[in-house]
Amino acid sequence: MRASSSNSTPNPNPTPVGAAAVEAPPRRRKRKREYAHLTRFARTKARLYAALPYVLLAIVSLPIVVMYSWLLMNSFSKKTLFGFIPQELTLNNWRFLWEPLRIGTSVHPSIWTVTGNTLLFAGGVTVLIVLISTLAGFALSRFDFRGRQSIMQLTILLHAFPGVTLMIAIFFVLLYLMKFTGLPFLNSLWGVVLVKAALEIPWSAWIIKGFFDAIPWEVEWSAYVDGCNRFQAWYKVILPQIRPGIAAIAIFSFLAGWGEFIFLYTFIFSEAFYTLSLYLNSIIGEFQVVEYGVVAAVALFYMIPVIVFFIFTQKGLMQVTVGGLKGGR
Amino acid sequence: MRAAVEQRARAYRAPLNTPRTRLLRRFPTHWLFLLPMLLLVVVFFFVPVILNLILAFTDMTLSLRWEFVGLKNYVKFLQDPLIPQIAKNTLVYVSATLSINVIFGLFLALLTTYFVKRENVGLAFRSLWLLPRMTPPVVYALLWIWMTDPTEYGLLNMMLQAFGLPPLSWRTEYPMATIILVNGMVGASFGMIIFSAAIKSIPVDYIRAAKVDGASDLGVVRWVILPLLKWPLMFVTTWQTLSLLASYEYILLVTQGGPNHRSEVWSLYAYYKAFASGQYGYGAAIAMVLVAVAVIIALLMLRIFGFRRLMELMR
Amino acid sequence: MASIRLEHLTKRFGNVVAVDDLNLEIADGEFVALLGPSGCGKTTTLLMIAGIYEPTEGKIYFDDVCVNDVAPKDRYVGLVFQSYALYPHMSVFDNIAFPLRLNKTPRAEIERRVREVAKLAQIENLLDRRPAQLSGGQQQRVALCRALVKEPEVLLLDEPLSNLDARLRIETRAEIKRLQKELGITTILVTHDQIEALSMADRVAVMHQGVLQQYTTPEELYNRPANLFVASFIGDPPMNLFEVRYRRGGELELPGGRALRLPEPLARRLEARRLEEGATLTLGLRPEDVELSETETPEGFPAEVYLAETLGGDLLVHFRLGDGGDGPRLRALTDPERRVTMGQRLWLVPDPNKLHLFGPDGRSLLAEAEEEAPVPHPQRA
Numbered sequence A: 001m002r003a004s005s006s007n008s009t010p011n012p013n014p015t016p017v018g019a020a021a022v023e024a025p026p027r028r029r030k031r032k033r034e035y036a037h038l039t040r041f042a043r044t045k046a047r048l049y050a051a052l053p054y055v056l057l058a059i060v061s062l063p064i065v066v067m068y069s070w071l072l073m074n075s076f077s078k079k080t081l082f083g084f085i086p087q088e089l090t091l092n093n094w095r096f097l098w099e100p101l102r103i104g105t106s107v108h109p110s111i112w113t114v115t116g117n118t119l120l121f122a123g124g125v126t127v128l129i130v131l132i133s134t135l136a137g138f139a140l141s142r143f144d145f146r147g148r149q150s151i152m153q154l155t156i157l158l159h160a161f162p163g164v165t166l167m168i169a170i171f172f173v174l175l176y177l178m179k180f181t182g183l184p185f186l187n188s189l190w191g192v193v194l195v196k197a198a199l200e201i202p203w204s205a206w207i208i209k210g211f212f213d214a215i216p217w218e219v220e221w222s223a224y225v226d227g228c229n230r231f232q233a234w235y236k237v238i239l240p241q242i243r244p245g246i247a248a249i250a251i252f253s254f255l256a257g258w259g260e261f262i263f264l265y266t267f268i269f270s271e272a273f274y275t276l277s278l279y280l281n282s283i284i285g286e287f288q289v290v291e292y293g294v295v296a297a298v299a300l301f302y303m304i305p306v307i308v309f310f311i312f313t314q315k316g317l318m319q320v321t322v323g324g325l326k327g328g329r
Numbered sequence B: 001m002r003a004a005v006e007q008r009a010r011a012y013r014a015p016l017n018t019p020r021t022r023l024l025r026r027f028p029t030h031w032l033f034l035l036p037m038l039l040l041v042v043v044f045f046f047v048p049v050i051l052n053l054i055l056a057f058t059d060m061t062l063s064l065r066w067e068f069v070g071l072k073n074y075v076k077f078l079q080d081p082l083i084p085q086i087a088k089n090t091l092v093y094v095s096a097t098l099s100i101n102v103i104f105g106l107f108l109a110l111l112t113t114y115f116v117k118r119e120n121v122g123l124a125f126r127s128l129w130l131l132p133r134m135t136p137p138v139v140y141a142l143l144w145i146w147m148t149d150p151t152e153y154g155l156l157n158m159m160l161q162a163f164g165l166p167p168l169s170w171r172t173e174y175p176m177a178t179i180i181l182v183n184g185m186v187g188a189s190f191g192m193i194i195f196s197a198a199i200k201s202i203p204v205d206y207i208r209a210a211k212v213d214g215a216s217d218l219g220v221v222r223w224v225i226l227p228l229l230k231w232p233l234m235f236v237t238t239w240q241t242l243s244l245l246a247s248y249e250y251i252l253l254v255t256q257g258g259p260n261h262r263s264e265v266w267s268l269y270a271y272y273k274a275f276a277s278g279q280y281g282y283g284a285a286i287a288m289v290l291v292a293v294a295v296i297i298a299l300l301m302l303r304i305f306g307f308r309r310l311m312e313l314m315r
Numbered sequence C: 001m002a003s004i005r006l007e008h009l010t011k012r013f014g015n016v017v018a019v020d021d022l023n024l025e026i027a028d029g030e031f032v033a034l035l036g037p038s039g040c041g042k043t044t045t046l047l048m049i050a051g052i053y054e055p056t057e058g059k060i061y062f063d064d065v066c067v068n069d070v071a072p073k074d075r076y077v078g079l080v081f082q083s084y085a086l087y088p089h090m091s092v093f094d095n096i097a098f099p100l101r102l103n104k105t106p107r108a109e110i111e112r113r114v115r116e117v118a119k120l121a122q123i124e125n126l127l128d129r130r131p132a133q134l135s136g137g138q139q140q141r142v143a144l145c146r147a148l149v150k151e152p153e154v155l156l157l158d159e160p161l162s163n164l165d166a167r168l169r170i171e172t173r174a175e176i177k178r179l180q181k182e183l184g185i186t187t188i189l190v191t192h193d194q195i196e197a198l199s200m201a202d203r204v205a206v207m208h209q210g211v212l213q214q215y216t217t218p219e220e221l222y223n224r225p226a227n228l229f230v231a232s233f234i235g236d237p238p239m240n241l242f243e244v245r246y247r248r249g250g251e252l253e254l255p256g257g258r259a260l261r262l263p264e265p266l267a268r269r270l271e272a273r274r275l276e277e278g279a280t281l282t283l284g285l286r287p288e289d290v291e292l293s294e295t296e297t298p299e300g301f302p303a304e305v306y307l308a309e310t311l312g313g314d315l316l317v318h319f320r321l322g323d324g325g326d327g328p329r330l331r332a333l334t335d336p337e338r339r340v341t342m343g344q345r346l347w348l349v350p351d352p353n354k355l356h357l358f359g360p361d362g363r364s365l366l367a368e369a370e371e372e373a374p375v376p377h378p379q380r381a
């Protein structure tokens, strides 16, 4: 439709824009483009075209919707049609909430002990990460010292470095820590808390540093000028401004601890210290196919904090996730 | 203004400049603040790397006796009949999943940030794709175990049934495809988030100019958006290569590497050798390859991107 | 080349009305400026014409064809952004060639046309550089070349000069105007700089808060502002505006009680409007239309100097009107030779033929009754 444009012959002697060209004849082009034919079906085409991305997105996202609705539907029903349309509603699948699950001869520990363990583990990871990375982030942002640059580079590299490759060696580190100190580093929640926190800290220190960086020095100085001492300046001026950062790493650390599987699976041997991930994993193994209902109910129970955070921190999530996505996950 | 405040602040602090406070000030507070982090990092990153190196030269087994055997583990490794298959699996797994993560992640980012004009719809879809990542791995694995269930209770088999076909044992028939999809569905959101942020930071005038200049939406993507995504694309590719080489959690949960080692990758093989067969020394030697590759890629990233750009990309 | 017509064009963002019922006709080959303060909807209008924004209501016609649904790429418009929007990853040549590549122009012709337009804008020696390596003025020329190279039917310029320094701005102003006349392209220039609009455009559309205030030639705009907004917006230093009372028989009572006798035709025109005795009107007086006199004259008004500023070729004197210097403020331009001191008493003599008068609704009272178009959209195309 624009083929004509290639035939156009602009003035062979284009006049320079110098002062001499004042009297140059206008270089009007003869050709004139038609707009009329462009408008045919334009509206319909535009509408169809605008709808396409929505349709595409809906189609590719369908599996996710189906998978998660299966979890929900299956946990509340005896039978399902196509796996996720509930047929007979029941709460029987949720019986693990009030009685220990029995499979064959084995009795699983009470869900509440397990949940307590999980909370302890996730909480421990969170506290450790928040404390340590706030200290480190503050030092990296507010102090100028030799080696600062190297430590920051190191932090980035460690964030990229997949800690799971070190699983075997970490096992021996815990083993020898246990030998030398007499404290239970293996087969204890606290040992794994340390490991998990260590692996997450480079990232969270990094995030917190960013929040400290965003506070202009002038703000801190004005606090001093206005009569704060160091502690008050920290408490009244700086802390409120990094609170969103702390909230973000707290949420991420908690969810990371809550979902942790592989390190717990490897370093915890006794059922007394089972967390929800180990518990769910063991019943997936034992129930095998038939009783998906019970497994789905436990899984959904396990998902509750994730769902809560997912719903309530939507916007903030999007802003801080970028760096928080780690490893093969 | 700034200078004035600064000066006043300095004047205010002047009385603190006594011998005692000077001593206090010379005390390296920053190292005190950094100590806990450095301690953890040393104990759980540095020591393990070195320990792994040493373990690889020992015949460490469940007996936990240190017996140095020189290069025996590496000789064994070269003769291990399974290694070629594991290597091939790893290659296929990493390259296929990486392609999904980068290409599909880009696809999602473009759709949700550029093509879909309603911002909250785009945001909703991006959140949806983040869900698998936020889900505890065991639950996410369960969803796939159900989906690929060999009986008529599995989702895929229900669909087959609807077409009158017999159920299929998906995990044993197509173990590789399964683990690639399992990881791809989670991994795509990494690229999606990074690319979305990058697309959003492109000045809207570039896109408008291109449209006025005669570009269709696809033209805008091809000529304006993609060239400006060069760094994020390289970043996601290297980062995810590193992550995927080391990842075995989902594989362990969904296929256990089976059947018959058909979906077993390098890192999982090392894990099994150590914790299933108790051959810690041999496992460490196998893992050593990964540790070396990981260190090299990580250093390479610093070289390619440079510290500053890496910081920007990780925001 | 195309003529453009906007009919009831409206754009709302949520509940912000960016452009409100805009009607405008632009003739083939005409150079029109959209002038108004920041945030009045100029860019929004331009982007609707380019097809980037979809109008909430109303229609856009190119050559009497409604192009509302035509994609930007099919509208044959050239657009220069305020930020220039040069693609940072392409060389200057590739930037300019971009529109031609997109419509699959043959290689040789791309080469020829890019060089030709680059020559026109005197940037031939910059073609291999990246935009980041150019000065603001050079970037601006590249952006202009990119818009011109595809020989658009309509050229849209969004504050193309605002990022240039004062000197370069004056040069580029002349250049753009010459290019436009030479190529004869229908052009719309968006600006908040009245000098730019008045000096470059054939007609100027003044907008305020999304509403068109007046659309006419620069001379008309300056000499016969249609309402108070235009009167106060156009002119630098701005027009003096103060309230006066209407007296039957062609007199205006100024603050302080003195009366101003209106010239005969003006008095008749006001008479025809049947204004009430004592109605409050606004009198507009440009600073350059006021004479200063050291001695009392019958047509003069006493005032007291309270500030004098030298503006290069002129002296701007600020006064307070009234015997005791307690009336409204007023500015007058005079020649810098003149000695004025603070507190000095002078007599101001307005040029009776250059008075502007606005009714209580803010509209000009000087327009002839029959050409008294509704103020928001005086369509005199």
Ligand SMILES: Nc1ncnc2c1ncn2[C@@H]1O[C@H](COP(=O)(O)OP(=O)(O)OP(=O)(O)O)[C@@H](O)[C@H]1O
Pocket: C013, C016, C017, C018, C036, C037, C038, C039, C040, C041, C042, C043, C044, C045, C192
């Ligand atoms: N995308 C948008 N979303 C919401 N409001 C907008 C948007 N674009 C413009 N507006 C609003 O519409 C009004 C007009 O904006 P516009 O950009 O057209 O002004 P302008 O006349 O070009 O101003 P300037 O001289 O500052 O460029 C403003 O109040 C602005 O806040």
Ligand SMILES: [Mg+2]
Pocket: C042, C043, C044
């Ligand atoms: Mg604007």
